[in-house]
Amino acid sequence: MKVLWSWLRELADVEARPDDVAHRLTFAGLEVEEIKPIEEPTPTVPAAPPPAGPDHLLEINVTPNRADCLSVFGLAREVRALLGRPPRNSRPARIAEQGPSLEGEIEVSVVHPDVCPRYMGRLVLNIRVGESPEWLRYRLRHMGLRPINNVVDVTNYVLLEYGQPLHAFDADRLAGRRIDVRRQEGEGHLLTLDGQRRSLQNGDVLICDGEHPIALGGIMGGLNTEIHPETRSVFIESAYFDASTIRRTSKRLKLQTESSYRFERGVDIQGVPKALDRCASLIREIAGGEIAQGRIDAYPRRVSRRKILFDPSSVKRHTGVRATAAECAATFERLGFALRRRPRGRLDVAAPSWRVDIEREIDLVEEVVRVKGFEHIPAVLPAVRLVPRAHAAEPSRSAEGLVRDILVSAGFQEVVSLPFVSAQILHVFGSGGETPAGAVGILNPLSEDLHYLRPSLLPSLLQALATNVHHGRRSLEIFEVGSIHTGGTGASTEPSEIPMAAGLLAAPPRPKREAFLEVKGFVETLLERLNTSDAALVAGSLPPWYVEGEGLVVTVGKNPIGWLGSVRSEIAARYDATGPVLAFELRLEPLLQRREVPRKARPLARFPSVVRDLSFIIDEGTTAESIRQGIASQRIAWLEEAQPFDEYRGPQIGPGKKGLTFRLRFQHPDKTLTEEEVNGALLQVREHLQTIGASLREAESGI
Amino acid sequence: MEERIAELRRLAEREISAAPSLDALERLRIKLFGRKGGAFTELTKSVATLPVEARPLNGRLLNEAKNSVTNLLETRHRELSRALATGPTAPQIDTTFPGRRPHIGRRHPLTLTMDLLCDVFLRMGFQVRQGPEIETDYHNFEALNMPPDHPARDMQDTFYIADDKVLRTHTSPVQIRTMLAERPPIQMIAPGRVFRRDSDLSHSPVFHQVEGLMADRGIHMGHLKGILQRFVEDVFGTGLALRFRPSFFPFVEPGAEGDMQCVACRGAGCGVCGGSGWVEILGAGMVHPRVFENVGYDPKKITGFAFGIGVERIAMLLHNVGNIRLFYENDMRFLEQF
Numbered sequence A: 001m002k003v004l005w006s007w008l009r010e011l012a013d014v015e016a017r018p019d020d021v022a023h024r025l026t027f028a029g030l031e032v033e034e035i036k037p038i039e040e041p042t043p044t045v046p047a048a049p050p051p052a053g054p055d056h057l058l059e060i061n062v063t064p065n066r067a068d069c070l071s072v073f074g075l076a077r078e079v080r081a082l083l084g085r086p087p088r089n090s091r092p093a094r095i096a097e098q099g100p101s102l103e104g105e106i107e108v109s110v111v112h113p114d115v116c117p118r119y120m121g122r123l124v125l126n127i128r129v130g131e132s133p134e135w136l137r138y139r140l141r142h143m144g145l146r147p148i149n150n151v152v153d154v155t156n157y158v159l160l161e162y163g164q165p166l167h168a169f170d171a172d173r174l175a176g177r178r179i180d181v182r183r184q185e186g187e188g189h190l191l192t193l194d195g196q197r198r199s200l201q202n203g204d205v206l207i208c209d210g211e212h213p214i215a216l217g218g219i220m221g222g223l224n225t226e227i228h229p230e231t232r233s234v235f236i237e238s239a240y241f242d243a244s245t246i247r248r249t250s251k252r253l254k255l256q257t258e259s260s261y262r263f264e265r266g267v268d269i270q271g272v273p274k275a276l277d278r279c280a281s282l283i284r285e286i287a288g289g290e291i292a293q294g295r296i297d298a299y300p301r302r303v304s305r306r307k308i309l310f311d312p313s314s315v316k317r318h319t320g321v322r323a324t325a326a327e328c329a330a331t332f333e334r335l336g337f338a339l340r341r342r343p344r345g346r347l348d349v350a351a352p353s354w355r356v357d358i359e360r361e362i363d364l365v366e367e368v369v370r371v372k373g374f375e376h377i378p379a380v381l382p383a384v385r386l387v388p389r390a391h392a393a394e395p396s397r398s399a400e401g402l403v404r405d406i407l408v409s410a411g412f413q414e415v416v417s418l419p420f421v422s423a424q425i426l427h428v429f430g431s432g433g434e435t436p437a438g439a440v441g442i443l444n445p446l447s448e449d450l451h452y453l454r455p456s457l458l459p460s461l462l463q464a465l466a467t468n469v470h471h472g473r474r475s476l477e478i479f480e481v482g483s484i485h486t487g488g489t490g491a492s493t494e495p496s497e498i499p500m501a502a503g504l505l506a507a508p509p510r511p512k513r514e515a516f517l518e519v520k521g522f523v524e525t526l527l528e529r530l531n532t533s534d535a536a537l538v539a540g541s542l543p544p545w546y547v548e549g550e551g552l553v554v555t556v557g558k559n560p561i562g563w564l565g566s567v568r569s570e571i572a573a574r575y576d577a578t579g580p581v582l583a584f585e586l587r588l589e590p591l592l593q594r595r596e597v598p599r600k601a602r603p604l605a606r607f608p609s610v611v612r613d614l615s616f617i618i619d620e621g622t623t624a625e626s627i628r629q630g631i632a633s634q635r636i637a638w639l640e641e642a643q644p645f646d647e648y649r650g651p652q653i654g655p656g657k658k659g660l661t662f663r664l665r666f667q668h669p670d671k672t673l674t675e676e677e678v679n680g681a682l683l684q685v686r687e688h689l690q691t692i693g694a695s696l697r698e699a700e701s702g703i
Numbered sequence B: 001m002e003e004r005i006a007e008l009r010r011l012a013e014r015e016i017s018a019a020p021s022l023d024a025l026e027r028l029r030i031k032l033f034g035r036k037g038g039a040f041t042e043l044t045k046s047v048a049t050l051p052v053e054a055r056p057l058n059g060r061l062l063n064e065a066k067n068s069v070t071n072l073l074e075t076r077h078r079e080l081s082r083a084l085a086t087g088p089t090a091p092q093i094d095t096t097f098p099g100r101r102p103h104i105g106r107r108h109p110l111t112l113t114m115d116l117l118c119d120v121f122l123r124m125g126f127q128v129r130q131g132p133e134i135e136t137d138y139h140n141f142e143a144l145n146m147p148p149d150h151p152a153r154d155m156q157d158t159f160y161i162a163d164d165k166v167l168r169t170h171t172s173p174v175q176i177r178t179m180l181a182e183r184p185p186i187q188m189i190a191p192g193r194v195f196r197r198d199s200d201l202s203h204s205p206v207f208h209q210v211e212g213l214m215a216d217r218g219i220h221m222g223h224l225k226g227i228l229q230r231f232v233e234d235v236f237g238t239g240l241a242l243r244f245r246p247s248f249f250p251f252v253e254p255g256a257e258g259d260m261q262c263v264a265c266r267g268a269g270c271g272v273c274g275g276s277g278w279v280e281i282l283g284a285g286m287v288h289p290r291v292f293e294n295v296g297y298d299p300k301k302i303t304g305f306a307f308g309i310g311v312e313r314i315a316m317l318l319h320n321v322g323n324i325r326l327f328y329e330n331d332m333r334f335l336e337q338f
Ligand SMILES: [Zn+2]
Pocket: B262, B263, B264, B265, B266, B267, B268, B269, B270, B271, B272, B273, B274, B275, B277, B278
């Protein structure tokens, strides 16, 4: 909230510099964010002390609990208390009533007091609408309100002064000379002062005359009873509306006004008459006319001050600050709280009507410490009585760290992305023609680009690739650990949140096959380091963003937990990739739920092993893995390991065929194998290979 | 025969000692031991042709000569190699040349900072708890003393997934989930990603928080200050003060904002702190009794504190990063600096 220093100083009636006051306010919870000097001269205000020095505008961050400080008077009251001055006695000013009795002129009925617990009004007759005096316009202008005419300006002025929203109706335009305050039933419309046609719904608070709605209660008046240059008599409304009701309507209509803002936070129900009389008097002063005798005050259920039992020892119990009973009592009195002393230093404290935030003893504790200063809170370490207990969350966090460390040591750079995608991106990642089913949408996205929660980490990684390609980087190895969201499209399905780790490898100079094997190797290493012994990489169905036949499904105990493979080139190209892009995506939970099992060491071989390479030609369609399994199934003596390590094609091999080299390792547990023994075993391997159609290329070489 | 062996040995020893270069030495080695025509090779063959009774003696002499000559060859090889490496014309390693660095990856500064913050609190006995990013209105707001239609909800612009489902605006709902599941004493932190419907130069719609909660008998706001002062020292080093300013968060009372002395100017005032010498780094306070009531704790017996620290804020101060958006752009020129 913006507040003029000259006005604040006038109402606080203290001698102080603006920056001292600002500092005191800031350290009592009313943060002064800015003090701006005002260039123009400060006008003299009638019946106020002459301006002292240049004026300033203070920008104060009033937190939602401090509705009482949404006015110059409220802030002045706070300033006095913080500077140790007693509250100013605010006796109601005498009001000069001259005109006829209000009773015979306008009838008011509050039909639904639950939405309007207090409704007051006065009538001012024979006024002359015109421009406000300069001092008034100066104050409105700097505090962010546009001067309109003297009547409207005075209602706004008193709103700024006391924090009580007011509204002036052209009394001659009130059909039936009556006002009803009620809840809207059914649907309706009202043309508000800003010229907008507002739709009304069940539960909105309406002010109506004998025929029509004339104001959206607590939010904005209607155009039909607006003050205009010919207006001669005004009905001034000063009311207290239910906070939740006002907030609901204001939110729905996306219409927040100075008035609704204050009603939502809670105005001072006992301050309603004071603001009304102040407004009527000021209108009479500025626009002339006579104030009709008497005022409306529909206030069926009086709100009384809450009494709170306060024990001064609670200050120490909650904050560690020592405060004596006398010190607490003095603070409360300065803040305008009513006290009754009880035995053993305890107090009955009644918060003033403007302090709607004070509900419990802890709120009083805060007042004491806030006014004393938070610097009095000691910094001490608690004695910990906690016996840490095992909890599932912690191993998973450390395992997440392990995943990060493994990927970093494998050369991947970690990235962190915004977890949103557009409908268009979902479309690209669909298999084409599919709607973004399965993605979790945001009802109120910041923009279309940020409409959905990502159902995969891959769009984020590709976006990072695009960013870096744009900066001239062609090859990239990146990973991200983060959540994805799926499901939740129908009312019945709950969106699920899945922690994932995903990586991307873009390496244009490397052939696709090399890049694929590299990514596969990363995943294998990751699974091995995480102790997932029952993990496997198998052929299976892949998400549509991978190339068919160029990917693998990652399983743990037969359940799929992720994928790896080549990203479809038309998708990669959208992100400006210049070569093959490989990726992997893994669900973390199945990997991280596994307990860390200490690895058991195997005895080392006591005798040297013998290695032989075997090259042969085989049909293109035969996989290395099927050959490896075939050899393994022969249970050849002393054959410890058979691994493919080279693959080649070319004219000398012929079409539809490929050359493979396997490396075979033989090991005897108790002795060094002889040449004859190895050759015998090798012969068995060759025989097996011949049965599956392999033609042996050349003599094996030994190492 | 014995003389031929002795003669070859003498000759070989003289020539080896005189060999001027590694090349000459290699030629000499071939001349002596080459498979074809090497002097010792030939001599070995001759020994095989001797009468049986003469073979043992000559065989032994020949082996002694071979061993001695071989040793000498190796010694001379070492000498020549050393001379080559240190001589005036020897090729030198230019040690000023940049080292060949292995290709390694790096952690993102945000996750590094998050780990750093967690480690600091774990050392102080806090335990990690986690919760979902899509939260119910109840856990994110209502249980935290922000009923529907409460103006405090304006402090946190919210993304909605459904009427009663939000993207959590803070990690505070983890407090609620933890207190509903466990009994005091509780000493937990909740690190995680949070969402606000807010985006400009200094705000990102997504950021990270570490929320903390300690609830037990006898906990007061001085303990909160003590723990957070220790946190500042652990993360930024000693000598930077922490101060509390009264503030408002619906789920704590009293509520405070915490400022620490500016890392850049250590309190003197600079551009980082806007000249004030202080930077705001956290929000905190004593758990509101209504929050305890909402989770079934008796606020007459149990007190507690809660705090929330912005991870981006800490990372920006630690690493001198001026713009929060750099964390999410994933520009390698930025990330490779960490
Ligand atoms: Zn600074």
